[in-house]
Amino acid sequence: MLEAACERCIPATDAHPGARALGVADYIDGLLGAFLVDPPRIWAGGPFSGRHGGEPGFDTYLRLSSLEELAWRTRIEGSQGIPERERLGPVKGWQQEYRDGIAALGADYCDCDGEEQDRRLDALPGFKALCYEHACEGAYGAPEYGGNRGGAGWRAIGFPGDVAPRGYTDAEVSERP
Amino acid sequence: MSDCDAAIVGSGPAGATAAHVLTEAGWSVIVLEKGRNHLLDLEPPFGPLGAVSNDELKLTRRHFLGPDPWLEPRTYRRSASDGDRLETGDVNNLPSTVGGGGSHADGKLPRFREEDFRILSHQGAVEGAELVDWPFGYDEVEACYAEAERVVGVAGEAGANPFASWRADPFPMPPGPDMYCARLTSEAATRLGYHPYRAPTGVNSVEYDGRPACNNCGFCAYYGCPIEAKGDPVAPLRHALRTGRCELRPESVVTDVLVDGTGRRARGVRYLDRELDLHEISARHVILAGGAFETPRLLLRNGLGNPDVVGRFLSFHFQTFVLGIFDHRLHGHRGRAVTHLMDDPIVGDGDVAAAARDAGLPFLRGGIVEHGAASGPVMEALHSPAGPMHSRLMVDSPLRDCMAAFTMQGEDLPVATNRVDLDPQVRDVYGMPAGRVTYAPHRHEVACAEHWAPRLELVMREAGAQRTFWATSPALPGTRGDLPGFRAPMSRHIIGTARMGDDPRTSVFDRWQRLHGIDNVMCADSSVFPTSTGYGPTLTIVALAIRASRALAGLDPLRSNRARP
Numbered sequence: 001m002l003e004a005a006c007e008r009c010i011p012a013t014d015a016h017p018g019a020r021a022l023g024v025a026d027y028i029d030g031l032l033g034a035f036l037v038d039p040p041r042i043w044a045g046g047p048f049s050g051r052h053g054g055e056p057g058f059d060t061y062l063r064l065s066s067l068e069e070l071a072w073r074t075r076i077e078g079s080q081g082i083p084e085r086e087r088l089g090p091v092k093g094w095q096q097e098y099r100d101g102i103a104a105l106g107a108d109y110c111d112c113d114g115e116e117q118d119r120r121l122d123a124l125p126g127f128k129a130l131c132y133e134h135a136c137e138g139a140y141g142a143p144e145y146g147g148n149r150g151g152a153g154w155r156a157i158g159f160p161g162d163v164a165p166r167g168y169t170d171a172e173v174s175e176r177p
Numbered sequence: 178m179s180d181c182d183a184a185i186v187g188s189g190p191a192g193a194t195a196a197h198v199l200t201e202a203g204w205s206v207i208v209l210e211k212g213r214n215h216l217l218d219l220e221p222p223f224g225p226l227g228a229v230s231n232d233e234l235k236l237t238r239r240h241f242l243g244p245d246p247w248l249e250p251r252t253y254r255r256s257a258s259d260g261d262r263l264e265t266g267d268v269n270n271l272p273s274t275v276g277g278g279g280s281h282a283d284g285k286l287p288r289f290r291e292e293d294f295r296i297l298s299h300q301g302a303v304e305g306a307e308l309v310d311w312p313f314g315y316d317e318v319e320a321c322y323a324e325a326e327r328v329v330g331v332a333g334e335a336g337a338n339p340f341a342s343w344r345a346d347p348f349p350m351p352p353g354p355d356m357y358c359a360r361l362t363s364e365a366a367t368r369l370g371y372h373p374y375r376a377p378t379g380v381n382s383v384e385y386d387g388r389p390a391c392n393n394c395g396f397c398a399y400y401g402c403p404i405e406a407k408g409d410p411v412a413p414l415r416h417a418l419r420t421g422r423c424e425l426r427p428e429s430v431v432t433d434v435l436v437d438g439t440g441r442r443a444r445g446v447r448y449l450d451r452e453l454d455l456h457e458i459s460a461r462h463v464i465l466a467g468g469a470f471e472t473p474r475l476l477l478r479n480g481l482g483n484p485d486v487v488g489r490f491l492s493f494h495f496q497t498f499v500l501g502i503f504d505h506r507l508h509g510h511r512g513r514a515v516t517h518l519m520d521d522p523i524v525g526d527g528d529v530a531a532a533a534r535d536a537g538l539p540f541l542r543g544g545i546v547e548h549g550a551a552s553g554p555v556m557e558a559l560h561s562p563a564g565p566m567h568s569r570l571m572v573d574s575p576l577r578d579c580m581a582a583f584t585m586q587g588e589d590l591p592v593a594t595n596r597v598d599l600d601p602q603v604r605d606v607y608g609m610p611a612g613r614v615t616y617a618p619h620r621h622e623v624a625c626a627e628h629w630a631p632r633l634e635l636v637m638r639e640a641g642a643q644r645t646f647w648a649t650s651p652a653l654p655g656t657r658g659d660l661p662g663f664r665a666p667m668s669r670h671i672i673g674t675a676r677m678g679d680d681p682r683t684s685v686f687d688r689w690q691r692l693h694g695i696d697n698v699m700c701a702d703s704s705v706f707p708t709s710t711g712y713g714p715t716l717t718i719v720a721l722a723i724r725a726s727r728a729l730a731g732l733d734p735l736r737s738n739r740a741r742p
Contacts, residue, residue, distance in 0.1 A: 009567065011564070013569065016568035044234075045227075046232070047225070047404070049231075068245060070606070140553075140571075157571045159510065167393045172511055173355070173393050174356070177506055
């Protein structure tokens with residue numbers, strides 16, 4: 001269902017694979033389940049992905065400090081009445097936002113036509129905004145975060161992605177493509 | 178016996194430079210950095226950690242360089258009539274990490290001009306602003322600028338900018354390659370009678386100081402450099418660490434400057450470590466280098482410094498963005514984020530003088546115009562609508578690959594009510610009051626933007642843009658960007674919140690950047706700037722940190738390699 005909602009935000013066209021084919025829902029799953037792995041799936045490592053030279057480092061995640069873990073768990077899991085997570089007030093958390101949003105779209109959401117799917121999504125502006133923000137990250141962020149499958153999001157829009165350490169020649173920087 | 182000669186609060190360009198100069202002079206220093214260390218190994222030979230990368234999500238969406246706005250919120254309001262605050266979260270957040278603001282900058286490093294140091298004498302007073310001359314002139318710091326360019330490693334072309342202040346030496350490196358989009362816009366600007374030039378940048382065009390030449394990867398502004406080709410503070414920090422007299426403690430949040438019983442001497446600092454345990458270190462000198470947001474916040478928390486001035490005259494650059502959409506791809510993702518600048522709005526012309534008269538102002542001083550490109554695809558997507566339009570716009574890329582951008586960093590006049598103070602309710606994760614920005618532009622800045630934006634749109638058109646539009650940050654009331662959540666100024670140039678001067682009644686620090694009344698507290702950052710100028714502050718921060726740190730260590734003033742022409 002999340003896939004269907006994301007596809008309405010980033011639809012496939014002749015020139016664009018769309019959210020479903022890019023694995024945007026996998027990206028969102030990866031974010032919501034970031035703390036199921038250790039180190040958590042928040043910050044990919046570096047310095048290079050290996051796509052343009054160097055050893056691949058993006059798929060080894062970096063450790064968070066205990067305060068950074070507090071911040072990210074609060075964002076993802078919500079504050080759940082835990083005092084240290086409620087310093088700035090209660091936080092609902094993305095996991096719950098998605099549970100509530102998907103429930104509100106209705107169990108028959110996937111069976112509806114596109115127009116009806118848009119109507120239901122538009123009736124939930126907060127959820128749509130969250131979903132769209134994460135869909136954009138999943139479509140065009142580094143593939144190591146679970147979306148942008150095989151770099152197809154970048155290819156569709158003519159963006160080469162990370163290029164270090166190869167980089168570009170001076171002529172590639174200065175001349176018309 | 179103190180734990181060190183100097184405790185340095187902050188490891189950005191200001192603190193790193195102070196550490197470098199003082200350790201070279203034989204001092205022992207402890208650098209306390211509240212953020213994490215992703216920059217360099219703290220054991221010899223102090224090599225890179227390999228943590229920064231060409232990763233848009235990590236660097237621009239997930240607060241990798243800090244501060245996390247939930248852990249360390251800041252608040253913003255335009256004026257007291259907005260109530261306690263309008264926004265809470267990310268307000269002008271420069272990185273909070275080892276290397277500080279230098280880590281994310283793409284390193285455009287111009288010097289200020291002679292007039293910038295005596296703006297009141299040069300331009301005269303303006304109603305509603307408290308313009309002052311600096312306590313020293315450009316000639317006194319020319320040699321420090323030259324040393325700053327050597328320490329950071331600046332590539333540039335002497336003589337390219339007809340309005341540049343005088344210089345005794347060539348740049349340490351030749352300029353790097355011109356971006357295609359900046360060639361189009363700078364050639365167009367030249368045809369229309371303006372004076373663009375190759376930007377002096379702290380990016381290696383050749384191998385320099387043991388660090389490689391830039392490979393033009395394009396992930397520059399907002400990113401750390403994965404190959405250390407950028408003149409972020411890695412160079413001075415590494416030099417300081419290699420002396421064996423510098424200890425760098427990340428995740429160390431300074432809560433207090435400790436003052437002795439006389440109230441006239443600092444004896445050290447208190448800080449929280451990563452376990453939130455409190456520690457004290459004793460030091461002969463305390464050097465504040467947390468930036469023009471955190472430095473006044475610390476002073477205010479401790480009740481230090483002239484209470485009538487601390488936090489006031491907060492200046493940003495009033496940013497005017499002029500965007501042009503072209504009919505072909507400009508590949509702005511290749512190379513540094515900006516390769517050309519022009520100073521015409523700072524220098525002005527007859528047309529500007531007439532506009533100033535019409536606006537009832539004695540002058541209009543804009544700022545440098547940066548000739549650059551748009552940002553990465555995630556940002557592009559977030560600025561595109563959801564739905565069928567999304568995929569079409571992303572494939573055609575009018576908002577990224579076909580876009581060129583001018584940013585004018587407009588001089589922001591010093592206004593007493595524009596300030597940093599302590600939020601009455603919001604606290605950070607350490608239990609300390611959040612810093613609060615109260616800021617609205619002086620009408621001078623608005624008039625400047627309104628004068629220059631249409632002229633810069635004409636330059637974009639001349640360069641070949643089919644469509645142009647402009648916006649400012651902060652957005653003018655009622656314009657498109659004036660939306661809840663986006664009202665705080667975006668400028669990361671934060672200036673002037675503890676101005677220096679000779680009169681302790683009207684300033685916080687003296688001309689050697691020592692705190693009036695407690696002269697073993699020095700400030701190395703842009704808090705001390707009496708005015709904002711229309712130039713990025715970083716090179717001047719470094720130059721002044723060199724000047725003040727050398728004086729502190731009793732070293733002779735640097736002298737220019739030749740006299741003023």
